Amino acid sequence: MYENGYNLEPKWKEECGVYGVYSHTEDVSGMTYLGLYALQHRGQESAGIAITDGAWMDVTRGMGLVNEVFRHQVPHMENQCIAIGHVRYSTTGSSLLANTQPLMVNYAGGKIALAHNGNLTNAAEIRHDLEQQGTIFQTSIDSEVFVNLIARSRQETIEDKVIESLKKIKGAYCLTIMTESKLIGARDPQGFRPLCIGKTEEGSYIISSETCGLDVVGAEFIRDVLPGEMVVIDEDGIKSYPFATEEPKASCIFEYIYFARPDSVIDGQxxxxxxxxxxxxxxxxxxxxxxxxxxxxxxxxxxxxxxxxxxxxxxxxxxxxxxxxxxxxxxxxxxxxxxxxxxxxxxxxxxxxxxxxxxxxxxxxxxxxxxxxxxxxxxxxxxxxxxxxxxxxxxxxxxxxxxxxxxxxxxxxxxxxxxxxxxxxxxxxxxxxxxxxxxxxxxxxxxAMCYACFNSAYPIEDGEKPAGDSKYVFEQRKC
Structure with missing residues (x-):
């Protein structure tokens, strides 16, 4: 197990945890800090929080546990209204500061920050194509592929940009994305990884990898993000955008065996x-x-x-x-x-x-x-x-x-x-x-569960293995 940063055995490692808060009345960065604390079991290598006040955007990231990264101060901004956070265990890319999340970029449409839990099975192929078109990558994680797809999209709205990008990627992903005015959550069509929505009495919306992240800030569970669904939260409330809901479901059975906290509820279980x-x-x-x-x-x-x-x-x-x-x-x-x-x-x-x-x-x-x-x-x-x-x-x-x-x-x-x-x-x-x-x-x-680690019945159609069978596929190094 990987507990408190300690490697007792090279056992199955938790993937990552993602979190997001939209509120004009509560401390979004402080709530995100607490949410990441509740999700610490999902990753202990690094942590980060990105915040915005509707105009400016900033990100604080570091190596270590949540309380180590934010030992001196939780990120703060006057009139902050949106925050997203991430705790990481590396499944693609080395455990380096450069690979910490959330990722934040400036592009023609403004600023976006993104946090990702999962693994993209076609990331190597997409990254190669983008590099051939002149894209420069700053990290060796598959999540950066998604950021670049959004930035290069010619769709008009951020919703359409994200959906266009989602339809190009394959594999497991739960995402929290932040613009200057919107909080976005998305779950892959198979529903490999969990993602849920909550709301506080003050009207703040929460997106969390697990329901334990809602409990810690006193939020009421609303529902799970459905496989193949994107949700967008802004001043008008929450809207749903199904983008691939007809695909066979394959939620990870190991969430129930080991990964998730026992006090969480995933897809009603x-x-x-x-x-x-x-x-x-x-x-x-x-x-x-x-x-x-x-x-x-x-x-x-x-x-x-x-x-x-x-x-x-x-x-x-x-x-x-x-x-x-x-x-x-x-x-x-x-x-x-x-x-x-x-x-x-x-x-x-x-x-x-x-x-x-x-x-x-x-x-x-x-x-x-x-x-x-x-x-x-x-x-x-x-x-x-x-x-x-x-x-x-x-x-x-x-x-x-x-x-x-x-x-x-x-x-x-x-x-x-x-x-x-x-x-x-x-x-x-x-x-x-x-x-x-x-x-x-x-x-x-x-x-509707994935048992591939037990019976090799991999649910992704394009083969059981992603291109470049190594977490260091983007680093030209061996495991």
């Missing part, structure tokens, strides 16, 4: 309820037998409570997480990483000693950290260690806004479940089935 049900389904499928249920904190906790509820086996806190390890503990060598795992997690001997321990986590990517935790529990006196995973085996990379390993580095791509069990040293190992996973998200259409 409570994330907490989905994870709790995943745990119940795990207990049913595995027939687990043990003395206690524990979780790998915090990602496995909600599912672990579901396992305990269904099985009748008590849930206890068997692993303690040190929540005060910062970015300085990212270590380059294996020996230092091993030490870092011990600094991050520790077993409670009095809880696990002599017990048959059922340990629950959300996923296994490479298996390295899982093996270390199993060994840690055995060293603390656990009699048996049985591992339950609240997702199916991850055998295929994601190309839609999640930074995953290449397939050869995914343990489930090269090893059977029994071989994985032997590798991590557990007594038993059970993964949730895809069918069990589908039954856990009963509030949404389970057939």
């Amino acid at each position: 409570s994330v907490h309820d989905a994870r709790f049900m995943m745990g119940r389904m795990l207990a049913r499928e595995s027939g687990c037998q043990g003395d206690i249920v524990i979780s790998v904190p915090d990602s496995g906790t909600t599912a672990a409570t579901g396992v305990a509820f269904e099985s009748g086996i008590p849930f206890v806190e068997g692993l303690i997480k040190n929540r005060y390890i910062g970015r300085t503990f990212i270590q380059p060598t294996q020996k230092k990483r091993d030490t870092a795992v011990k600094l991050k997690l520790n077993a409670i001997r009095s809880v696990v000693e002599g017990k048959r321990v059922i340990m629950v986590d959300d996923s296994i990517v490479r298996g390295t950290t899982s093996g270390k935790i199993v060994k840690m529990l055995r060293n603390a006196g656990a009699k048996e260690v049985h591992m339950l995973i609240s997702s199916p085996p991850i055998g295929y990379p994601c190309y839609y806004g999640i930074d995953t390993s290449v397939r050869k580095e995914l343990i489930a791509a090269t090893k059977s479940v029994e071989e994985i069990r032997e590798y991590i040293g557990a007594d038993t190992l059970h993964f949730l089935s895809i069918e069990g996973l589908k039954q856990s998200v009963s509030a949404v259409d389970p057939e």
